[in-house]
Amino acid sequence: MHVRPAVEADFSAVYQIEQLAHFHAWPESVLRRYFSREHCVWVLENNNRIIAYAVITLVAGESELLMIAVDPKQQGQGAGRVLMNALHDFLLEQQAEQWFLEVRESNHKAIALYESIGFCQAGCRRNYYPTANGHEDALLYCLELQA
Structure with missing residues (x-):
């Protein structure tokens, strides 16, 4: 598995994963x-096929994971962890100080992954994400990258 910055030619594969992976x-x-x-x-x-992607921002030492998605056919095989670890390394190289993210409260697998990397819950946005039956909370997480 190989992580790299996306190029324009990757757009259709990334957009397809986005459509398949999110409600x-x-x-x-x-x-x-x-x-x-x-x-x-x-x-x-x-194997030369995009199976996951992530969107991050980095401004003034603060990074945010805006989106991460793994092709549903590839989920549960460690792709999310590989991608998160590569992003972590990139952010350290860029001397980022903090990394933030939001996650649906029902996404227990993602929460377990984030916590295993060292993210800690820092807050909650009530009724943030739409669901089939209304809304659910977004849990806010933060990881300190520089001591």
């Missing part, structure tokens, strides 16, 4: 906006 997927226009920024969208390839 309330990002519109194409939003994803395209992040593709136009350097080192913002990252992909994980396996």
Whole structure:
């Protein structure tokens, strides 16, 4: 498995994963906006096929994981961890100080992954994410990257 910054030619594969992996997927226009920024969208390839992607921002020492998705056919095989570890290394190289993310309170697998990497819950946004039956909370997590 190999992690690298995305290029324009990766857009259709990334957008397809976004559509398959999320109940309330990002519109194409939003994803395209992040593709136009350097080192913002990252992909994980396996056998020359994109199986996961992530979107991060880094401003003034603070990074945010805006989106991460693994092809549903590839979930549960460690792809998310590989991608998160590569992003962690990149952010350390960039001397980021903190890394933030939000996660659906029902996404127990993602929460377990984030906590195993060292993220700690820092807050909650009530009724943030849409669901089939209304809304659910977003849990806010933070990881200190520099001591």
